Amino acid sequence: MKLYQHSAQQKLPISLDEAWKFLTDANNLKLLTPPELEMKVLYGTERGMYPGQLIEYSVKPLPLYRTNWVTHITQVQEKEFFVDEQMYGPYATWHHKHFIKEIPGGTLMEDLIHYRLPLGLLGKLGAPFVKKQLEEIFRFRESALTKHFGEFKNQ
Known part of the structure; x- marks a missing residue:
């Protein structure tokens, strides 16, 4: 099965401490998350982020399909990065690395995702749809973060 990749980055006009606190x-x-995905956090957020943490969400990736998604936080390096992996959910594999670093005027946030699709050949045929959906989700996230924290001003 093919391993796909998605990456994104965004500059935030906030301190590294504030970015870390919000993103974790x-x-x-x-x-x-776009409202049409109807994401609900079910459990696992009672404490701050830590390696070994399990978080369960309910999400609707397709109009008539709702599923639970269990994320395992596998690595945390405070104020540098964290990694989540899907234990159960809509992907065959999901490995998401979140990096943050201080830059002049704020914080740079970078994401690197590796994923595999389920359903063999059928999943492969759906790859362009999934790629487009991920791009839309990250565009929404970028807009939501800009709305929440303001526009990053280049130095």
Whole structure:
């Protein structure tokens, strides 16, 4: 099965501390997720982020299909990066690395996702749809973060 990749980056006009606090609070995912996905956090957010943490969400990736998504936080390096992997959910494989670093005027946030699709050949045929959906999700997230924190001003 093919391993696909998606990457994104965004500059935020906030401190590294503020970015870390916001991005590692899974309860903020609802703000960053398009409403049509109807994301709900079910459990696992009672404490701050830590390696070994399990977080369960309910999500609607397709109009008539709702599923639960269980994320395993596998690595955390405070104020540098964290990694989540899907244990159960809509993908055959999902490995998402979140990096942040201080830059003049704020924080640079970078995402690198590797994923595989389920359903063999049928999943492969749906790859362009999934790629487009991921691009739309990250555009929404970029807009939501800009709305929440303001526009990054180039130095």
